[in-house]
Amino acid sequence: MANLVKIRRPGTADAQKPQTVDPDAPAVYLETFGCQMNQADSALIAGQLGRAGYRAVRDPAAADVILINTCAIREKAEDRVWGRTSQLLRHRSDNPDLVIGITGCMAEHLKDKVAARAPYISLVAGPDSYRSIAELVDRARGGATVVDVKLDKAEVYNELDPHADDDGISGFVTIQRGCDKFCTFCVVPYTRGRERGVPPREVLRHTRALAERGYKEVVLLGQTVNSYAYEDGDFAALLRAVAAVDGIERIRFTSPYPVDFSPRVIEVMASEPKICPQVHLPLQSGSDVMLERMRRGYTRGEFLDLVGALRNAVPNLALSTDIMVGFCGETDEDHQQTLSVMREVRFDFAFMFSYSDRGITYASRKMTDDVTPEIKGARLREVIELQESHTRASHEAMIGQTLDVLVLGPSKRGDKTLGRVPTFHKVLLPPGAGEPGTFVRATITGSTGHSLLA
Numbered sequence: 001m002a003n004l005v006k007i008r009r010p011g012t013a014d015a016q017k018p019q020t021v022d023p024d025a026p027a028v029y030l031e032t033f034g035c036q037m038n039q040a041d042s043a044l045i046a047g048q049l050g051r052a053g054y055r056a057v058r059d060p061a062a063a064d065v066i067l068i069n070t071c072a073i074r075e076k077a078e079d080r081v082w083g084r085t086s087q088l089l090r091h092r093s094d095n096p097d098l099v100i101g102i103t104g105c106m107a108e109h110l111k112d113k114v115a116a117r118a119p120y121i122s123l124v125a126g127p128d129s130y131r132s133i134a135e136l137v138d139r140a141r142g143g144a145t146v147v148d149v150k151l152d153k154a155e156v157y158n159e160l161d162p163h164a165d166d167d168g169i170s171g172f173v174t175i176q177r178g179c180d181k182f183c184t185f186c187v188v189p190y191t192r193g194r195e196r197g198v199p200p201r202e203v204l205r206h207t208r209a210l211a212e213r214g215y216k217e218v219v220l221l222g223q224t225v226n227s228y229a230y231e232d233g234d235f236a237a238l239l240r241a242v243a244a245v246d247g248i249e250r251i252r253f254t255s256p257y258p259v260d261f262s263p264r265v266i267e268v269m270a271s272e273p274k275i276c277p278q279v280h281l282p283l284q285s286g287s288d289v290m291l292e293r294m295r296r297g298y299t300r301g302e303f304l305d306l307v308g309a310l311r312n313a314v315p316n317l318a319l320s321t322d323i324m325v326g327f328c329g330e331t332d333e334d335h336q337q338t339l340s341v342m343r344e345v346r347f348d349f350a351f352m353f354s355y356s357d358r359g360i361t362y363a364s365r366k367m368t369d370d371v372t373p374e375i376k377g378a379r380l381r382e383v384i385e386l387q388e389s390h391t392r393a394s395h396e397a398m399i400g401q402t403l404d405v406l407v408l409g410p411s412k413r414g415d416k417t418l419g420r421v422p423t424f425h426k427v428l429l430p431p432g433a434g435e436p437g438t439f440v441r442a443t444i445t446g447s448t449g450h451s452l453l454a
């Protein structure tokens with residue numbers, strides 16, 4: 001089928017390309033690991049490099065500069081980055097001047113180790129260094145080894161314009177950077193620095209720019225997105241302001257933090273039709289002892305009360321979560337508590353992880369990673385199995401519903417049309433069911449396990 005390739009509507013994502021694309025301009029290949037915030041940061045990096053005269057390429061073999069935007073949240077994520085980096089290194093043999101750089105969350109603890117760990121890396125830039133990324137890349141291309149990992153309490157990248165390589169329909173808008181929670185297991189405050197809000201005028205400028213390019217959905221991003229604050233403005237006020245932008249029909253946000261769900265935010269979710277009935281609410285553990293040890297700031301009971309309040313306010317709310325098994329000192333009783341919260345809430349979807357010790361954190365320094373890999377593995381399997389049954393049941397419960405589907409384009413295999421319902425579930429429609437960026441009414445007829453059929 002002709003529409004096997006990702007559709008880029010003219011005047012949408014293409015409009016973001018730098019004005020002059022000189023075929024002789026130095027070529028950058030940028031690969032992103034990790035969360036949506038990293039994807040949004042990659043768009044920021046691409047925007048800065050594009051304006052400085054670099055040209056983006058999709059083939060690392062054609063690149064003069066390879067940048068890997070990294071994730072440090074678990075050891076496995078880092079291992080994946082290293083595996084990929086050594087694969088990409090082979091392009092050096094065809095191009096001895098090739099610059100390979102690492103950006104993002106692994107930068108901080110790499111700063112003193114590059115020479116020993118990866119001497120072939122000539123650029124390390126942290127999450128607060130992207131304003132001058134082009135200059136840093138220029139210097140690396142000039143032969144220097146460049147390390148800039150300073151975290152900056154104020155940097156929110158005002159006035160910069162990201163260049164996203166996305167579908168031109170659903171776009172990210174970063175509204176907050178960093179994190180102040182300091183959960184004992186988590187590296188984020190160390191890799192991304194302290195929490196700061198992006199000024200509302202900038203959030204609205206980005207949202208309007210997306211609307212003008214034909215985007216229909218925005219996803220507001222922050223590490224604890226609902227703790228958003230800028231001067232006297234809060235997250236509820238920002239949601240209302242974003243909802244007033246013409247052309248944007250759907251608003252999502254990720255990830256909210258359980259203790260920061262104010263009644264005002266719940267009220268806006270209940271009353272503003274553009275805000276999608278979907279919340280990703282990281283639970284981590286169902287045991288009060290573990291939650292306390294993780295320094296999450298809520299109890300199992302408070303989490304369940306919040307779920308109740310959200311479900312009361314927003315009918316048909318889809319709830320997803322993050323669960324982490326095997327944190328320091330977790331007993332079988334604690335684990336059973338997690339399973340019991342899962343059974344009580346019946347999340348529609350979950351990301352599930354085994355605890356991974358991250359050197360710099362409070363847990364790493366003061367607690368013992370004493371749950372064996374075998375027990376972690378067994379608990380994780382149990383959690384995954386239970387969640388799979390809930391996900392299946394949640395899909396089945398949707399069969400027969402008629403919903404508005406935002407059409408995104410052809411499915412990966414090209415034989416169907418991919419869309420999303422308000423609850424964020426992916427839906428496969430018959431081929432040619434609608435133009436990308438339009439809405440169609442569709443009745444859910446079945447499920448493939450990962451997607452709904454309609």
Ligand code: SAH
Nearest residue numbers: 074185186223282322323324353354355356
């Ligand atoms: N701000 C989010 C965290 C984002 S990190 C929050 O409210 O918790 C995404 C997920 O990665 C976390 O929710 C957690 O489940 C997992 N995670 C974080 N640190 C981890 C670690 N050291 N080991 C294993 N999983 C971890």
